[in-house]
Amino acid sequence: MLDQAVRTASRADYPGGVTQTPEPPSPAHRPVLVVDFGAQYAQLIARRVREANVYSEIVPHTATVADLLAKDPAAIILSGGPSSVYATGAPFVDPALFEAGVPVLGICYGFQAMAQALGGTVAQTGQREYGGTAVQVTDAGTVLAGSPDAQTVWMSHGDAVHAAPEGFEVLATSAGSPVAAFEDRERRLFGVQWHPEVKHSPLGQKALENFLYEGAGLAPDWNPGNVIAEQVERIRAQVGDARVICGLSGGVDSSVAAALVQRAVGDQLTCVFVDHGLLRSGEAEQVEKDFVASTGVRLKVVDARDRFLRALAGHTDPETKRKIIGREFIRVFEDAAREVVAEAGEHGDEVKFLVQGTLYPDVVESGGGEGAANIKSHHNVGGLPDDLQFALVEPLRTLFKDEVRAVGLELGVPEVIVWRQPFPGPGLGIRIIGEVTAERLDVLRAADAIAREELTKAGLDRDIWQCPVVLLADVRSVGVQGDGRTYGHPVVLRPVSSEDAMTADWTRLPYDVLATISTRITNEVPEVNRVVLDVTSKPPGTIEWE
Structure with a gap:
């Protein structure tokens, strides 16, 4: 028993x-594989594909062509990455991938690696492009169909493609990228130098959907x-x-x-x-x-x-x-x-x-x-x-x-x-910085209940992803409560906004709400004499402190 x-x-x-x-039974969806070359946005690419109602999965760049094909991909996207294609030990793309008959889209580093693998020319232009960048569309082709001749995209690169591989049509150029986009429609191979997955590329989602629907022939049925x-x-x-x-x-x-x-x-x-x-x-x-x-x-x-x-x-x-x-x-x-x-x-x-x-x-x-x-x-x-x-x-x-x-x-x-706010499986055990004891749990529970009550009262439950309350159990600070000296614990409020917990930003809560939470906690929880606000994004911090 x-x-x-x-x-x-x-x-x-x-x-x-x-x-x-x-x-009713339904056949499993073949995945669009996002090959991660170390870009901070690899997960974001996968999300954008899913927002197009197409199933996606992330795989490491160390996967062989055989590994990739074993997953029976409907298409493959090569992500960006921090490396130069010419750096020692830089990730590379096996040219055999492009002979497998699977539609491929290269993004940023993936675009350059594709060009190099297929015999194109990648080199330093001496003109790096970071942030919002103007590009000129010379031939919309498939991926850029419906795009204006001039548009602003989000770039982040030093190397650039100078010459497209044989059989590819150049679709766009920029000041620092002689070849900013290309495609080989017959082989269903496509690439762009910029990051279509970020919101700073206003027409980026359209480009991704053009690749998925027109280039790869996929249906938005996931x-x-x-x-x-x-x-x-x-x-x-x-x-x-x-x-x-x-x-x-x-x-x-x-x-x-x-x-x-x-x-x-x-x-x-x-x-x-x-x-x-x-x-x-x-x-x-x-x-x-x-x-x-x-x-x-x-x-x-x-x-x-x-x-x-x-x-x-x-x-x-x-x-x-x-x-x-x-x-x-x-x-x-x-x-x-x-x-x-x-x-x-x-x-x-x-x-x-x-x-x-x-x-x-x-x-x-x-x-x-x-x-x-x-x-x-x-x-x-x-x-x-x-x-x-x-x-x-x-x-x-x-x-x-x-x-x-x-x-x-x-x-x-x-x-x-x-719509309940996410709560970690280990619970308050990882929101107490230090040893977990029954007394410390009682303190944290009381502070957390106040924070949740005030956020709900202010109608903010849907505006934030979650708001962990963290007890710094091994830290004490001097305070004044009831005209007397106290030596109590601080608690940390960690309100964050996120779509999927992979990245997050701290939520700008109204000052009056923060003030009410702080006042109530320090008045109603005797062991706490200080309330602080965590304003760290993810990365570099994680949402939970432990």
């Missing part, structure tokens, strides 16, 4: 759950409905008749993942909500009520607060804390799985699968398994123990956050859950 307190909720407790209607149909089919194929448990946090990611799996396998799914004591005020009750009411799933609630606090005692390193939380989650799930089997009876099926709400940014930041830099271990990616006893079901692994929200709405998940 579990050593934690367990209570079970069901549809009978909260009537009105979503009716489960089977989705949407939330397709995602649901494809994932339902894949989940059923993966799971079969086995039992499944889902680690439900109550956030949008795990909730949408659970709703997708329930759509696929119904009563084979049991959701396990672990109250690890690292939640914000009122969240445990909200999860148990709202999610069961909206979906009708069977929910097992496990009170593991003491277990997590014991495991975290004495630890201050962020990576260590993340891994401890990830490990304890899995151990609780394993205990819960045994309970599910026991409740099913002597001949109950084995629980073989664990559902997680892993997203694409989680995979990328945790190293991605393909040579990407490990920014930090997300508890459901890099933080899992080596002896994991479940096979993972991760139906959202290729999606960005805004795409997950769209899928959730399509599934009928209530807006109160879909």
